[in-house]
Amino acid sequence: MSLEFSADATRKIGALCERYVVSGTKKPVVLAALHLAQKEFGALTDDALRLVAATLDLPYAHVYGVATFYTMFRRTPGGTQTIRVCTNISCMLRGGYEVLGAFETQLGLKKGESNKDFTLVEEECIAACANAPCAIVGTKYLLDIVPSKVGSIIEELKRDPHPESEVV
Amino acid sequence: MPTEIGTKLVSKRFGNEAAKTLAGYEADGGYQTLRKALAMRPEDITAEVKASNLRGRGGAGFATGVKWGFVPKDAKQVHLVCNADESEPGTCKDRELMFWDPHLLIEGMIIAAHALRAVHNYIYIRGEMMREYAVLQKAVDEAYARGYLGKNVLGQNIEVNLTVHRGAGAYICGEETALLNSLEGQRGQPRLKPPFPAVKGLFGNPTIVNNVETLMNVPFIVDKGGAWFNGLGMGRSGGTRMVCVSGHVAKPGVFELPMGITFRQIIDDVCGGVPGGRRVKAVIPGGVSMPPLDIDELDVPCEFDALQTDERIKPVMVRPGEPFNLGGGKQLRTMAGSGGIVVLDDTTDIPKAVWRIMKFFAHESCGQCTPCREGTGWLEKVSRRVAEGRGKPDDVELLASIAHGIAGNTICALGDAAAWPMLGFLTKFRSDFEAAVRQVKAA
Numbered sequence: 001m002s003l004e005f006s007a008d009a010t011r012k013i014g015a016l017c018e019r020y021v022v023s024g025t026k027k028p029v030v031l032a033a034l035h036l037a038q039k040e041f042g043a044l045t046d047d048a049l050r051l052v053a054a055t056l057d058l059p060y061a062h063v064y065g066v067a068t069f070y071t072m073f074r075r076t077p078g079g080t081q082t083i084r085v086c087t088n089i090s091c092m093l094r095g096g097y098e099v100l101g102a103f104e105t106q107l108g109l110k111k112g113e114s115n116k117d118f119t120l121v122e123e124e125c126i127a128a129c130a131n132a133p134c135a136i137v138g139t140k141y142l143l144d145i146v147p148s149k150v151g152s153i154i155e156e157l158k159r160d161p162h163p164e165s166e167v168v
Numbered sequence: 169m170p171t172e173i174g175t176k177l178v179s180k181r182f183g184n185e186a187a188k189t190l191a192g193y194e195a196d197g198g199y200q201t202l203r204k205a206l207a208m209r210p211e212d213i214t215a216e217v218k219a220s221n222l223r224g225r226g227g228a229g230f231a232t233g234v235k236w237g238f239v240p241k242d243a244k245q246v247h248l249v250c251n252a253d254e255s256e257p258g259t260c261k262d263r264e265l266m267f268w269d270p271h272l273l274i275e276g277m278i279i280a281a282h283a284l285r286a287v288h289n290y291i292y293i294r295g296e297m298m299r300e301y302a303v304l305q306k307a308v309d310e311a312y313a314r315g316y317l318g319k320n321v322l323g324q325n326i327e328v329n330l331t332v333h334r335g336a337g338a339y340i341c342g343e344e345t346a347l348l349n350s351l352e353g354q355r356g357q358p359r360l361k362p363p364f365p366a367v368k369g370l371f372g373n374p375t376i377v378n379n380v381e382t383l384m385n386v387p388f389i390v391d392k393g394g395a396w397f398n399g400l401g402m403g404r405s406g407g408t409r410m411v412c413v414s415g416h417v418a419k420p421g422v423f424e425l426p427m428g429i430t431f432r433q434i435i436d437d438v439c440g441g442v443p444g445g446r447r448v449k450a451v452i453p454g455g456v457s458m459p460p461l462d463i464d465e466l467d468v469p470c471e472f473d474a475l476q477t478d479e480r481i482k483p484v485m486v487r488p489g490e491p492f493n494l495g496g497g498k499q500l501r502t503m504a505g506s507g508g509i510v511v512l513d514d515t516t517d518i519p520k521a522v523w524r525i526m527k528f529f530a531h532e533s534c535g536q537c538t539p540c541r542e543g544t545g546w547l548e549k550v551s552r553r554v555a556e557g558r559g560k561p562d563d564v565e566l567l568a569s570i571a572h573g574i575a576g577n578t579i580c581a582l583g584d585a586a587a588w589p590m591l592g593f594l595t596k597f598r599s600d601f602e603a604a605v606r607q608v609k610a611a
């Protein structure tokens with residue numbers, strides 16, 4: 001099945017191509033186009049990558065190579081929201097692994113897994129170390145997390161979701 | 169005596185919601201320095217930046233004015249790229265800076281672009297920073313609408329464009345040449361240097377890559393003069409410094425502090441000390457890529473040169489009695505890095521902390537060079553078994569020799585960034601590793 005970008009995405013990609021005119025190609029727009037494709041189709045399937053390649057006049061192999069290099073891109077669908085829990089040094093020192101464990105228990109997911117609502121990711125430092133342990137969900141930061149509060153944090157996210165696609 | 173915190177520049181609008189809008193920023197004096205700068209000759213701006221002794225806040229501490237001076241005079245097309253990829257563990261200043269004062273970054277970039285005669289310019293922002301991306305994009309749109317950006321900036325016949333470019337998850341894209349590849353729409357793998365970006369960078373054109381904090385200091389230099397800015401600092405380092413303090417302190421936070429402040433003052437006076445009556449064991453001085461300090465080394469200023477040369481800091485060893493050679497017989501003590509200070513108290517399991525750092529580097533290696541790809545993987549594996557109590561007697565020596573094999577033998581500095589802290593922790597906390605391994609034998 002072949003896919004198509006929405007009018008909004010097509011307009012955004014067109015405007016971005018103007019911003020990189022000096023490059024002489026549309027290649028610099030590939031990350032933005034992949035973010036948009038992931039937003040519109042939920043995952044970067046083969047068809048989605050073919051669409052990006054055709055839109056930017058790039059070889060499929062190049063788009064595939066880029067899509068598989070960066071950790072925010074996914075080839076299969078995930079939950080509506082992605083919870084990225086940092087366990088790096090500053091967070092580890094203040095209970096980051098306990099926080100990750102609490103999310104795993106409360107969501108019934110292991111890190112890396114998804115259900116309809118959530119994808120749970122063990123993240124490297126998210127630049128909020130002074131508020132460790134912390135996590136990021138779209139545009140929302142969860143700061144100074146206490147493991148016993150993780151259940152209510154999840155309830156709050158269900159009421160007030162922050163999908164990553166909201167800023168794309 | 170409480171430490172005098174002193175002048176605030178780049179963080180002066182923290183907490184000021186109103187100043188995030190264009191109107192609020194202008195009401196607070198914003199974009200006035202740009203008017204002054206546009207009336208100056210580009211080379212005069214660069215001369216002020218040279219005189220200011222502003223040094224790059226992204227990690228290497230390279231003199232900003234000197235770097236700008238490397239752009240060939242006859243270049244047809246020059247680019248300025250702001251490195252907003254902040255992902256060095258322990259570092260959380262650029263994100264706060266962009267969130268609270270996006271227009272200060274934009275004003276700094278327009279001034280720098282004028283100095284460099286750069287027309288097409290970019291902010292490469294880390295993909296995960298979605299909140300900050302929204303803030304920045306809104307500010308850029310406002311600046312275009314008001315004529316600060318575009319074909320004819322403030323009617324002065326100068327064209328400056330600024331595009332916010334989102335990454336998509338990869339620490340290595342903070343390395344400037346990987347960043348440029350990522351901007352060009354490729355996999356984010358570092359390039360061989362030379363040529364350096366200032367000569368051949370984005371799209372093959374001379375390109376200056378500067379950190380967020382570096383560029384946000386530029387308006388203050390143009391406004392008050394390079395000599396004034398230099399006077400705020402110490403030695404060959406002008407200005408103030410953003411530091412991020414995390415880990416085992418009572419009050420972690422992001423602070424703008426004088427260059428000359430010592431680690432002891434930061435921990436005790438600014439951050440309320442180590443809680444629970446415990447003591448400092450180790451301090452990571454500038455992000456996890458930098459060798460640690462121990463409790464006897466805390467009276468050193470948090471300044472670029474001091475951390476490299478102060479003899480109160482013990483040199484990093486390959487093994488006892490064999491100092492690590494940084495090249496040309498130079499010793500490695502530590503470096504100021506990115507301003508990310510992580511405090512580890514005396515209850516910290518050092519081998520476990522080191523394993524977590526090595527896990528990070530193994531995960532983030534781009535895989536181009538064999539010593540880095542294989543070596544970081546081995547450092548993670550061996551440090552893990554030591555931390556988990558499955559270490560072998562030779563593992564301490566093995567960790568040292570793997571790290572030594574990586575250092576200096578790779579395309580980019582990520583290899584060193586993994587090797588140096590490994591050797592640094594082994595130098596200063598060797599007994600912790602030996603004890604972990606001995607316990608296994610005894611069991």
Ligand SMILES: Cc1cc2nc3c(=O)[nH]c(=O)nc-3n(C[C@H](O)[C@H](O)[C@H](O)COP(=O)(O)O)c2cc1C
Binds near residue numbers: 223232382580585
């Ligand atoms: C592995 C690696 C990661 C880096 N990450 C960052 C980063 O996230 N932000 C940054 O400003 N500089 C980072 N740097 C340093 C940049 O390569 C470059 O030196 C810096 O952006 C130059 O700006 P400055 O002169 O203003 O410091 C990194 C370097 C390496 C080797």
Ligand code: SF4
Binds near residue numbers: 582
């Ligand atoms: S040192 Fe590591 S991260 Fe840097 S280019 Fe080589 S493999 Fe990639």
Ligand code: FES
Binds near residue numbers: 086126129134258259
């Ligand atoms: S270490 Fe967790 S946010 Fe930096």
